[in-house]
Amino acid sequence: MNNKAMYNLTYGLFICTARDGDKDNGCIVNTVSQVTTSPNRIVVAVNKDNYTHDMIMKTKEFNISILTEKASFDTFKHWGFQSGKNVDKAIGIEYCRSDNGIIYIANQTNAYISAKVLYPIELGTHTLFIADVTDCEVLSEDPSVTYSYYHSHIKPKPQPAKKKGWVCTICGYIYEGEVLPDDFICPWCKHPASDFKPL
């Protein structure tokens, strides 16, 4: 068994947004697939540590903005590396609002999809949402970003190490210290200690 085989699966990257009352929020997800065309239905897995997850569980609605190769690292930092529990992610961001009242992002993206949860499936660290597409629009002709394009072109290259520590091979987060605890979870991308390597 070589778990690196799992890295060869192909993913896109998306901003998954939700709204609860007056609160807008969103996070980065990589698992959105259309599972049937008739009816038009998608699945998305969302980590339970994300505040957006709890908002979708409550409101049963979300939008997916499909990121393109023009997406900047700042966009990933904004939506992926901080929590809506602590900051208002809608501040300082250009966004639009779809018919369901939820925000979507119209730059560095090529489409958005509005969806209504049919049912959530409990999967330990994540919930898999099976959802009906209620609306979708094309926003640009730019190619969708893949996870491998993000790693090779968007994520900054790691700098030479000055301190002892561990780097998350998924998002680049650096843990400073000699020993990485076995149960460590990356605060940025929520991946486990097994995805870290020494600096």
Add this chain to the structure above:
Amino acid sequence: MNNKAMYNLTYGLFICTARDGDKDNGCIVNTVSQVTTSPNRIVVAVNKDNYTHDMIMKTKEFNISILTEKASFDTFKHWGFQSGKNVDKAIGIEYCRSDNGIIYIANQTNAYISAKVLYPIELGTHTLFIADVTDCEVLSEDPSVTYSYYHSHIKPKPQPAKKKGWVCTICGYIYEGEVLPDDFICPWCKHPASDFKPL
């Protein structure tokens, strides 16, 4: 609503294989995602028209071979454009067998994953299999093929039309005739009439 937005979702392409008794079989799928890392768990949606679907429903086990950019159109034709109900797809093909006894393909691929179905989710035309990864290995360093790479580099360009008809924008299948029935399903890729355009 512009359903072309759905085309911007990013997919890989995979050979999904199964074994029932002495019968080996497989089909092309595009929706494989890892949904949790602890435990290592994937989802895959398989069209019920595929014989492989019925084999997985019965045996609860399957392999995923991850196709690379080196995959030929013949590979897609072999696994995707004919049914295991009519032909033995293992004949004339180089394959290996993993510990679960199921075949996987070691050329034009970069990894394989063996999985055991945790539970199937009924989704109309498809079943979504949630499955535990029981084994996985890296096979090469070649980049995984994406669905958009397949469309731009692997699928043959349509030839100038000599006859009246309709072409499937998904796989290139040509339906000859003035009128495409509304309930027509592409015999190759199983997409509906809405995915066809006039020649």
